[in-house]
Amino acid sequence: MSSGISFAVNGRGVTAQIDGAATLLDVIRNDLGLTGTKEGCTEGECGACTVLIDGKPVHSCIYPAVSVDGHSVVTIEGISDGETGRAVQEAFWDAGGIQCGFCTPGFIVTVAALLENNPAPSEDEVRIALAGNICRCTGYSQILDAVEVVVSGKERA
Amino acid sequence: MKVRRVTTTEQALEALAEHGSAAQPLAGGTDVMVQLSRNEISPDVLVPINDLAELSTVETNGGVRVGALVTHETLAKGALGSGYRSIAEAAHTVGGWQTQAVGTLGGNICNASPAADTLPPLLVHDAELELRSSGGSRTLGLEEFLVGRRQTRRAPDELLVSVGLTPGAPRSGDVYLKVGRRSAVEVAIVGLAMRLVFDRNEIVSKARIALASVAAVPLRVRAAETLLEGEALDGHLLDEVSAAVLGATSPIDDLRASATYRRLLVPGLVRRAAGVCARRAGVSSPVEEAYQ
């Protein structure tokens, strides 16, 4: 049985008809056509599907769509429009924090959320914030480098 | 599967009363959604409760009362204050940021996993659960609430509303130590919570020890607590305490660790926990330095 929800995505109001256990990821990718958010494990383990709800990162693959009714969602498409998000994207590019790129939207959303809350995190704080995101290509050090580039405001030599 | 939309706790309780065991409360959904997709549960009706503001508050006057919907993120930031560090430490180990931002204390309790991280620290703080149905409220100790793996004494028409904790005491310290395969986003191989209250002469006046991942449910080990009460901490006593803990638990072999490995971890965790509790209570203890 379907049920109507209305919420904001990247600042724009949207409505959707959803089935009982539909996930937010289903709605974002299939109903709204926002395919920047990736589907990896579908069990909350890998972070590829990370989006922000009311500013906090969540695994959209296990987030009940019905629960976003009345809330505000930001996806990687919305992150790239913001100043912090752009800076993070460019730093990932510069520092080699992207290889196959599948994990990248999730990482960038999580890093952008971290920097919005804490513009100067320590490396430990970055590692803790990113513990719910998995990358099988980079070995993480280039990702940490990318965050460092944004935090220090410096270009990499 | 249907979704029953509610805006108040009363409406949620009505929905549960109407559908009984066919209804499944949905808080953060970090357990429910995974169990649904694995076909481990098959409720007819989901009752989302995530926006019930009444269940999302923390009260800290005198004792502490934590709403069932308070998230691990809020707890990990220390919302309960310095007397409840074990709870903050446990919440900080529940998955990654995405899980902590969404997962709730009430969900961790009602899901009743043997490895649920917040349960040992809640047990050492003598947690009392407030359960409410449309017929009324009752209070139940957490220990009594937990029956077996994913089994509790929650009636199908009841919601967990809040969790009451024993008030902080002077000269007390608490801690949660978790061993996993890696340092983050890991299910506990063993989790151990301890809380010690000392008298003016640095004698343990009250002890609580509880563990996760060593039995079908997280549990308190009374025999170990009794050994500590009335004594000063020393290495020999803590060996006896570890033996009592091992005697009361029944770790299993699973894909994360063998039962033997779990048993080998216990003595070190007991000594380290006692040392941290003593330090946090402001009591001099030879234990932590000697064994770390």
Ligand SMILES: Cc1cc2nc3c(=O)[nH]c(=O)nc-3n(C[C@H](O)[C@H](O)[C@H](O)COP(=O)(O)OP(=O)(O)OC[C@H]3O[C@@H](n4cnc5c(N)ncnc54)[C@H](O)[C@@H]3O)c2cc1C
């Ligand atoms: C990637 C990942 C990592 C995880 N890591 C850990 C970990 O390290 N340690 C750990 O302990 N857990 C872990 N979990 C499990 C889970 O996140 C926690 O158990 C969490 O606290 C569940 O809360 P929730 O609000 O999401 O619960 P939900 O999934 O919404 O509910 C869980 C259960 O409790 C019931 N319920 C929820 N609230 C109430 C209420 N107020 N009254 C009555 N019944 C209720 C539901 O019906 C359901 O049976 C992990 C989960 C994921 C996906």
Ligand code: FES
């Ligand atoms: S796809 Fe959501 S966490 Fe992996």
Ligand code: FES
């Ligand atoms: S770049 Fe391939 S998974 Fe991270």
